[in-house]
Amino acid sequence: MNARLETIAADELRYDWTAEAISALFDLPFMELMYQAQQVHRQHFDPNKVQVSSLLSIKTGKCPEDCAYCPQSVRHDAELTVDPLMPLDDVLLAAKKAKSQGSSRFCMGAAWRSPKDKDLDAVTDMIKGVNALGMETCMTLGMLSQKQTQRLKEAGLDYYNHNLDTSPDFYGEIITTRTYQDRLDTLAHVRDAGINVCCGGIIGMGESRSDRVGLLQQLANQPQHPESVPINMLVRVEGTPLASAAELDQLEFVRTLAVARIMMPRSYVRLSAGRESMSDETQALCFLAGANSVFYGEKLLTTPNPSMDHDMLLFEKLGMQVMQ
Ligand code: SAM
Ligand code: DTB
Ligand code: SF4
Numbered sequence: 001m002n003a004r005l006e007t008i009a010a011d012e013l014r015y016d017w018t019a020e021a022i023s024a025l026f027d028l029p030f031m032e033l034m035y036q037a038q039q040v041h042r043q044h045f046d047p048n049k050v051q052v053s054s055l056l057s058i059k060t061g062k063c064p065e066d067c068a069y070c071p072q073s074v075r076h077d078a079e080l081t082v083d084p085l086m087p088l089d090d091v092l093l094a095a096k097k098a099k100s101q102g103s104s105r106f107c108m109g110a111a112w113r114s115p116k117d118k119d120l121d122a123v124t125d126m127i128k129g130v131n132a133l134g135m136e137t138c139m140t141l142g143m144l145s146q147k148q149t150q151r152l153k154e155a156g157l158d159y160y161n162h163n164l165d166t167s168p169d170f171y172g173e174i175i176t177t178r179t180y181q182d183r184l185d186t187l188a189h190v191r192d193a194g195i196n197v198c199c200g201g202i203i204g205m206g207e208s209r210s211d212r213v214g215l216l217q218q219l220a221n222q223p224q225h226p227e228s229v230p231i232n233m234l235v236r237v238e239g240t241p242l243a244s245a246a247e248l249d250q251l252e253f254v255r256t257l258a259v260a261r262i263m264m265p266r267s268y269v270r271l272s273a274g275r276e277s278m279s280d281e282t283q284a285l286c287f288l289a290g291a292n293s294v295f296y297g298e299k300l301l302t303t304p305n306p307s308m309d310h311d312m313l314l315f316e317k318l319g320m321q322v323m324q
Pocket of ligand 3: 022063064065066067070071073110111112142170
């Protein structure tokens, strides 16, 4: 076993990652990095299995926040069909369909800065209804107070998605309407309520490699590693400030996934937004780097995702099976 991997194995589940140690992983020759990531991956997961979740936007657009990447911000002029909070029956219909198509987790997203208490009455009904179908539930609703996370937990919520998005240093270039600390506070409330944490970020927003290092450092040095780590490749949406961001080298994206896998060995690392513009070959490298979860279904929240037929063919070509 190579010396660096021995260190990783011995110190498994580290929460004290330094920027230097993370940079050293990024700097490894590509083949070496992939080899190490694959070895760590195989210690904890079946390398031929992929977890799939379906996404539904339950409230779309007119968000007061100014996230530079997001088509749902009221401050940008992306083309978008604005929709108020979806009725319960429509949500359950979409969840049933997702279940029949093979998804075991149903993720519901709302374009809110944070939910109001009356919004929570409606979403707790959605959680109960989706759980009753025998599916895991995930929600992403913006910032939450401690009391609100307790309500979600009591309703049976399995996962809450709240991303850090980027490094603390680069954050101010992307969002000005809420702070990094606001995000960390919400994550602490989610964790304290006993809800599984889904937390990751976006790559390709014009950040430097040291920002990618900073993001992963923040993710891995939380009191517990997030159970699920979505790594999104920026979807450049017309009308948003990042519409013409420079395209990131896809191998740098693969490296980011590999480093995330090594740093958070037991977490599900999700190859999230951005698959629509990736070749099958790039996605195969992402799985080799240790990604073992994807969003499944033609649409993310508002932007396209690969068709289910395409994904099934890809999994078949790679000999991968969907986790039940
Ligand atoms: N409004 C809530 C919030 O921001 O917490 C929940 C929904 S928000 C759309 C969920 C996540 O989607 C964001 O944190 C961001 O990481 C991701 N996202 C949004 N737009 C994206 C884009 N154009 N490309 C990649 N990821 C994106
Ligand atoms: C996450 O990290 N990625 C998903 C999910 N969490 C909610 C959202 C991706 C959104 C991409 C842009 C859109 O479709 O609006
Ligand atoms: Fe609103 Fe979430 Fe989009 Fe930011 S990412 S503008 S908070 S919907």
